[in-house]
Amino acid sequence: MTQYQPIKRLLVANRGEIAVRIIQTARRLGIHTIALYSDADASAMHVRQADEAWHLGPAPARESYLDTDKVLRIAQQANADAIHPGYGFLSENSDFANACAGQGLRFIGPSGAAILAMGDKSGAKTLMEAAGVPVLPGYHGADQRPDTLRHQASLVGFPLLIKAASGGGGKGMRRVEQIDEFDAALAAVKREALAAFGDDRVLLERYLPRARHVEVQIFADTLGHAIYLGDRDCSLQRRHQKVIEEAPAPNIAPALRRAMGEAAVAAARAIDYVGAGTIEFLLCGDEFFFMEMNTRLQVEHPVTEAVTGQDLVAWQLAVAEGQPLPLTQEEVVLRGHGVEARLYAEDVEAGFLPASGPIHWLHWPQGVRIDTGVSAGDAVSPYYDPMIAKLIAHGQSRAEAFARLADALAALSLGPLVHNGPLLLRLCQEPDVLTMAHHTQWPIPTEPLAIPDLAWPLATLWLASRTGPSPWQQAPGFRLGPDLSLTAAVRIGEETRVLTLIGRTGLLTWQGQEYPYELHADHLRLLRSGRWLRCPVTPAADGAWVLQLEGRRIPFATDDHRHQHHDDHQAPGSQGASAPMHGLVVALLVEAGQSVSRGQPLLVMEAMKMEHQVRAEQDGVIAELLCQVGQQISQGASLVRFQDAAREGAEPASTEQESA
The missing domain is CATH 2.40.50.100 (RNA polymerase II/Efflux pump adaptor protein, barrel-sandwich hybrid domain)
Structure with missing residues (x-):
């Protein structure tokens, strides 16, 4: 029987929102927290919130957060008795887990042997087959010669997936439609896998075009108890990377849900697993197939917390201290529905290019949980994952949860950094998503959205305000009539409209509705449907401006400024x-x-x-x-x-x- 050993000093070997998440729970439990930081993170939120912080090294992760020798040396110098790796970085590094054990440090996660067993996707599938867990047909053998892989691909059939054997997070994965595409795809996967994981071995899997991605949260302690805490649907993906997750997975019969949960627990028991883990399945109709196991806390764990009412980081710490699981399987009760959106710094309309840069303004919406590692005045670094935050909504029903998330995304105000908030809002309103008609290959819409109609009067008000204290006073380029109307030619993107607004200072009439408004030095505020919208406005080139409305960046100008908007990465006139x-x-x-x-x-x-x-x-x-x-x-x-x-x-x- 494992002896109870309380954790007193916890080193968090990570950064960003997950480091903040861990620090907040640890401090609530009275555990002293120790942060690590690179040159790029010297003033980051996780550093500000920890009880103490130690410098790791230069910004590149290989020279800081992935340098196991530095991390372990600091752990000893800081007198830490446990290390929480979060997710990513060192969280699934079996050598690091073993090194922690060798130095008497508790690794908040499974053993190095369990990580190694499931980190090798080929070996994991063999283990799962032996444990009676359904596995996708494919090839996961040791012979990695290109000719062998090409031959095995022809046996598996097309379309198929080539996946990095040590991969995860959608990296090192390509879909191949026919044999003449195989060699180029294989080379790309091997190159990306070697760069990301230091291992270019691959496996082949049958591709299921309309499958759902359903995963089961499991937990096991050192006393032999193992349970599952419901499931999550993560089918909304782009390039095999999750965008929106929800719990519990919708439209699953109780018997099938129980079968997946029991298979997940069987998978964990097969490798003597301890701690938090996730078993990922592909679901096709009433059939489910094992994909992989993530031997760590998942990015999407908050939706499970939302429906169970449990703190999974607190569970991790309790298990590491030798305590039993807080609940038995029979005591696990799911209440309502949770949905999470991943807010990334990326330019959707430019092909999801990752973005980086400062955050000058940031106003989080009310009514949802926000997991983040940044605040106004911080920056998203080009050296790390571009996640800004996770927004988590809970409701009594799935429809209510999605409605609350949509309201939050519509109220989000963040800039000037470009982000995917408008896409997330759009997804929360998509009929296919709301009716659960989507799947892992459902095409996420990326075509530009229509300009919100309210952008036109707001742009007009702003331009008028630049020429005087009130837009309802006479100003060059605007005509004020006896009916207190304001007429101007406004250009948004490639379209110009001549608008006539009616109203007075503090009150705008537009399309038959009255909107109280406020003008400030760097933003507009407008009262709509009982809620104040904050709309930042920033200057652009050639006298133009950029309006932030409903999460969108909308360039505008008077028609005198024929402003041509270009993506930041374009340089007209260069070849x-x-x-x-x-x-x-x-x-x-x-x-x-x-x-x-x-x-x-x-x-x-x-x-x-x-x-x-x-x-x-x-x-x-x-x-x-x-x-x-x-x-x-x-x-x-x-x-x-x-x-x-x-x-x-x-x-x-x-x-x-x-x-x-």
């Missing part, structure tokens, strides 16, 4: 390719003197854990490669120069993420 983000060059696909055509891939960059292809946007001949493999590149740096770079009007290269 070649420049870096659209900070990143690492991982592959050069062309050479000097080579002729290329529009749309042809030029090189591959890795940024924020994802690969991005840089493509030519015009025909031409490569004059010079201005970068090399392994080089860290700053945003805007020139990558490739064409021979006729001086030609007027040439278009830049485009960038897109590699699609599975």
Whole structure:
């Protein structure tokens, strides 16, 4: 029987929102918290909230958060008696877990042996087959020769997935539709897997085109108890990365739900698992198949907390102290529905390019849980995952939970950093999502949204306010009539409208409705449907402005300023390719003197854990490669120069993420 050993000093070997999440629970339990930080995180929220903080090293993760020797040395110097790795970084590093045990430090997670067993996806499938857990047909053998893999692919059949054997988080994964695509996809997976996990072994799986991604939260203690705490549906994905998660998984019969939960517990018992873990299944009709096990706390754990009323980090700490699980299986009760949206710094309309930069304003909505590692005045670093926050809503029903999340996303005000908030709001209102008609390959809509109609009068008010204390006073470019009307030509994007507004200071009439409003130095406030909307406005080039409304960035100007809006990564008049983000060059696909055509891939960059292809946007001949493999590149740096770079009007290269 394990002896109870209280944790007194906890080192959190992570950063961002998960580090803050762990620190908050630990401090509530009276545990002294120790943070780690890189040069880029010296003033980060997790550093500010911890009881003490230690410097790790330079910004790149390999030189700081992934440096196990530094982490363990600091743990000893800080007299820590336990280390919580969060998720990502060292959380599924079996060598690190073993090293912690070797130094007398409690690793908040399973044993190194359990991590190793499930971290190898090929070996994990073999273990699951032996434990009677359904496994997807495929190949997960030791022979990794390209010819062998190609032959096995033909036996599995197409379409199929090539997956990194040590992968996770959607990295190192490609869908292949036919045999002549296999070699290129295999090379891409191996390259990405080696860079991300230090292991280029792969496995092959039958591809299920309309499957749901359903996962089961399990917990086991050192006393032999193992239970499951419901399930989650994570089918809303982009490039195999989760976007919105919910619990419990909708539209599942009780018998099937119980069968998945019992299979998940059987999987955990097969490797003598201890702590929090997640068993991921693909669900097709009434059949489910084991995909993988995540031997750590999941990003989406808050939705399980929402419906169980439990603190899973507190459970992790209790298990590490040798305590029994707080509940038996019979005592687990699910109440209502939880849904979580992942707010990322990324430009959806530019192909989901990751973004980085400062956050000048940030106002979180009320009525939902916010898990974040940033506040106004902080910045999203180009060195790490671009997650800004997670917004978690709970309701008595699924419809109520989604409605609350949608209200929160509509009220979110964050900038000037570009983010995916508008897409998340759109997903919360999509009929296919609300009726649970989506699946893992459901195409997430990315085409530009229509400009909110309210943007036009707000832009007009703002432009008028720039010329005097009240937009209802006479100003150049605006006409004030006897009926207190305001007329102006306003340009939003490529469209110009001549608007006539009626009202008075503090009250706007638009399309038959009255809206109280306030004008401030850097934002507008408008009362709509009983709720004040805060709409920041920031200056842009050529006298134009950018309005933040319903999570969208809307450029506008008077018609006198024919403002042409471009994505930050474009450079009209240049011919070649420049870096659209900070990143690492991982592959050069062309050479000097080579002729290329529009749309042809030029090189591959890795940024924020994802690969991005840089493509030519015009025909031409490569004059010079201005970068090399392994080089860290700053945003805007020139990558490739064409021979006729001086030609007027040439278009830049485009960038897109590699699609599975």
